[in-house]
Amino acid sequence: MSTRTPEPDRVALLQGTLDLLILRTLIFGPQHGQGIARTIEQQAEDALLVDHGSLYPALQRLEARGWIGAEWGTSDNNRKARFYTLTKAGRKQLTAQTQQWRRLAAAIGRVLGPEEA
């Protein structure tokens, strides 16, 4: 775990949400670790902070569960990198987790009430 304090305008990821975001990112095709981190940050418009150190254990975990596959390949700028792809099981998992997350977020939103000005 990184011991640095995150930059003030960025939010650290909630426990368990990284897996979901990784699966979501891979829906657009194979991607390497650095690319995944980059994509998540860009799509969240840099509001989320992906801890690179915990990204790889997460990838390892997903691979062990059979939700993603991995293969060495070459990046756009000709560097060797390990590319991850979404498996069929991963795709199913993504659908299930997305729905779960949406319900959870909605519920929490209702409890917290309307956003303050």
Add this chain to the structure above:
Amino acid sequence: MWWRKRRTDEDYSREIDAHLALEADRLAADGQSPDAARDAARRRFGNTVAAQERFHEANHWMWLEQLAQDLRYAVRGLWRSPAFTATTVLTLAVGLGLVTVVFAIFNAYVLRPFAVRDPYQLHVIAWSAPDAYGGSFRWSEYQELRGRQDLFSDVIAESTRYVLSNNGPVAAAFVSGNYFEALGARVLLGRPLASFDASAPGGSPVAVLSDEGWARFFDRDPAVLGKSLELNGERFVIVGVMRPEFSGLDDTPRDLWIPVTMYGAVAKQDLFGPTQPREMVIVARLAAGVTAEHVQSALTPVMRRIAERADVRAEARLQATPNPLSLWLITTLSPVFAAFLLVLVAACANVSNVMLARANARHREIAMRLSLGASRGRLVRQLLTEGLLIAALSGLAALALATATLRFGTALFFATLPPSISGLVRVVPFDLDRRVFLFALLVASGATLLFALAPALRATRLSLTHALRGQPSATTRAATLRNGLVASQVAVSLVLLVSAVTLARNGVAVGATNLGFQTAGVVSVNQRGQAGSFIQQAAEALAADARVAAVAVTSRNPLFGEFPKLPVKATHASDVVATSLMFVSPEYFPMLHIPIVRGRAFRPDEARAETRVGIISAAGARALWPGADPLGKVVRIPIEAAAPRNGEVRRIDRLATDASSESADVLIVGVAKDVVSGLVFEGQDTSHLYLPTSPTGSRAAAILVTGHAPQDVGPHALQTILRKANPDPFIFEIVPLDEMRQAQMYPLRTASWIGSLLGAIALVLSVSGLYGVLTYTLSQRTREIGIRMALGATAATVVRMVMTQSARLAGVGAAIGLMVALAVMKVLSTLIPFQNVSVLDAGAFAASLALVALATALAAYAPARRATRVDPSETLRAEG
């Protein structure tokens, strides 16, 4: 997933490097300098080493590394406490060793297949009828079966008998020429017998030794080939020695094998002539695709012709091991297995207690490790590793112990057998083969779980704050476990002691049984095999010798097993009385000092004619004619016209009730005193009828002989006399009746010895267990005892307190043991119907209870005394 190829650490770190490079590329593209970009990427990633370690720990090699670590730790720990190591390893080794001994014997007699090619193809060929069984055949019958190539791929024949060499008995197998080739058994030296050895009668005096024979007659001389051995006066040249793992096709190891063509020269009998004796046992390999059922139906007509009976069925019985494994066998042996397993359980309980105490003594260390972040599972694994190491060490010790016990036990067995019998007994070699090793391994690992798991789980469940302050927590629950273990040990030892004392008391009772006749100086002569009767010649040769005082003939000598009981009926009565039947010559009663209490003995003319007159035992007279005078009364007995002599072995446990057997009326002329004719532990005959016979009679089948002095009828003297009746001295079996009585006692005596040994071991284990637990708990309670003594408790009070507590503990164990023993004995008493044996023996229960009480009291007294030597002021200061 687990079956997918695992990633290496290297691959993982390459990925991290790739990430850092890509990230640096991106930052550089954003305008940073390459160096700054690399640093930023690294910062962004955090601790790369930690990431790699996390990956490494998830890797599957981790447990192996930890195991190695645990093993190193366990070895160091055991090395540092040699007393603990020695105690536990030895205790466990005794338990494991005993169980291994039993398994090794079971393995040798039941599980181990013969060391031949494809042992599971071998079938013994025989025939059976409802009341008879035949397993011996003529040479011509063997030839006929050998020709059945539609059924068999190989058929071998053998005849095993004792022959004489240097005045000692030799178990010799006369085998057909194809024997070794068909079996594919391997030699250690020289060559096996081959078909050319058995090409012509008398042509080839050669022999192949078994390991046993090699050791017995040549002291395992490596230059034995070409040396010779005399068998019944014929000289045989040794041409080979078999490997120790092959000793013949049943549970009686042979000393040597010789060609069947030498049968006439050694046994003085012609196997191949016009009147062939039934001497050959036939074993066949079934042809490809042929089943035993098919052989049985195909051979049944052949067997009907051979046995000359219509109700005969052929048998082809699988014979791959000395004794076939069956449910019946396992049930019969299960009490024995259970007794040995109980000792192992007691040993495990003992070790478990010691481990528990050790773990408790290390609670500070364990607490330290827990607080430094070791997981509980990891610590349990570590403590289990220690247990595993102890189990492995004691497993090795147990194998050594088992080998020594088997060797010593075999020697003891032969040394304690009656002399006329021990020369004839052969035991199969009890090698510790891979089955025994596997068994020892399994039991040792099972034992580890039994003795190490509970203490490990217990020791790691502690409250950190208490433990670090030096106060063991969870003491009450640990105490429950400890007390439970001690109580179970007491229970086990009580069960074993009750069995042992019951066996021993029965042994004494049976040994002291009054047979009702005199065995001293009386020697029994039985004829072996069914090859014609030489009883008349033998009786005449004996009677003619000046050294012999008296000769009697019988249909069967007393003390040679149970007599079959026939339904006998008094005329004009409706009820039959199961009565055993025995033909004796008139000399029988005076020779054995059996008084005729009423009426008269047999007259010589009745004996010669085998007249239908009888002498009934006193108990029989009471049963047949209650309250009436038996003299002059008539009984009707079912009896066959003549004793069959065509190779059948009569089943003796069946009443001959079928209509085919004739019945005869017998006039009672006398009443004899009750005696024990059959089994000593069966007690006196309930009803026994004597009928007359003589050496020339058709019923004479065995001889009893007395001499003027004991040495006159010694084995050598008798053998010389009997050689006049038949040149083969080993056709007659010579056993003094005293030794036969001893032989009957032998199993009971052995059982009571083994039972006592197990009981003693269990008692020692529970005493040392109780002693250890008390020593430990009292050492934990020094402070409490110090306070009590400071408050005025005397030494006697403290001793009483400790003794009461241990008595309560032993009491619980004894109560459980008593109930189990009672249940076991109740079941056994229904299974063992012998009159002279009392299974449910109150005396045995009382004696065992007293013994357990005494032993536990002794075990408790020393620690209790030690506890009172506490100096109150010192203990209070030390821990205050």
